[in-house]
Amino acid sequence: MAKVHEITVWARGVLQDKEGRDVINIFAKAAQAEGKHAQAFDNYEDLPDRVLVTVRKYVRLSDEEITHKYVYTNDKPEVVVICEATIVKGIDVLRGMEPGGTLIINTNRSIDDMLKLLPNANLLATIATVDADAITGVRTVDFSGSEGGVDTTGIGKGIAAPIVGAVAKVTGLIKKESLAKIVSDVSGMERGYNEVKIKHFKPAVAELVGAAAGSKTKR
Numbered sequence: 001m002a003k004v005h006e007i008t009v010w011a012r013g014v015l016q017d018k019e020g021r022d023v024i025n026i027f028a029k030a031a032q033a034e035g036k037h038a039q040a041f042d043n044y045e046d047l048p049d050r051v052l053v054t055v056r057k058y059v060r061l062s063d064e065e066i067t068h069k070y071v072y073t074n075d076k077p078e079v080v081v082i083c084e085a086t087i088v089k090g091i092d093v094l095r096g097m098e099p100g101g102t103l104i105i106n107t108n109r110s111i112d113d114m115l116k117l118l119p120n121a122n123l124l125a126t127i128a129t130v131d132a133d134a135i136t137g138v139r140t141v142d143f144s145g146s147e148g149g150v151d152t153t154g155i156g157k158g159i160a161a162p163i164v165g166a167v168a169k170v171t172g173l174i175k176k177e178s179l180a181k182i183v184s185d186v187s188g189m190e191r192g193y194n195e196v197k198i199k200h201f202k203p204a205v206a207e208l209v210g211a212a213a214g215s216k217t218k219r
Contacts, residue, residue: 156183162192
């Protein structure tokens, strides 16, 4: 049975709801264009129509048909994407992740700064940061709402463009050329692909990082 790659995207309600939705939809469309199977969906339990509340979006990719199509959460995300850096403070964004996962954060802060905020960083094999806001200077907002809403500004005109570029570079799950056929801001996507900062851990290093973060949490 082919592996199902689960990607969970965290964003902020209303002000980033469309950006998060764009990330999952771009990846799903690009995967399908490459002949893969994909599912993309929102989690409405997160109340996306409340300003700044944390919301989650999900996308799954596989080389074969995905059978658990009616499960509306990613219980074991392989990749977690954070659209706004403060989300990592006080929230277990890596919930359900098995050891060896990947975290990608939209932030202008350093990777080491972000690691200090993660109580279970030992789960990660890779962490990456991209300053999507600096690259685009634009955040798109769709006030028509999430459920049943219609995207009127195009797909990937704001921070979603560099974020998907970064995710493609870090994970290798989708080709940059496939994204370029879908995303509105191709230049922003390519900058995210080229400017993302990546740090890989050996298992021993990951354990040390997680232990250090845990000790700080207990103080």
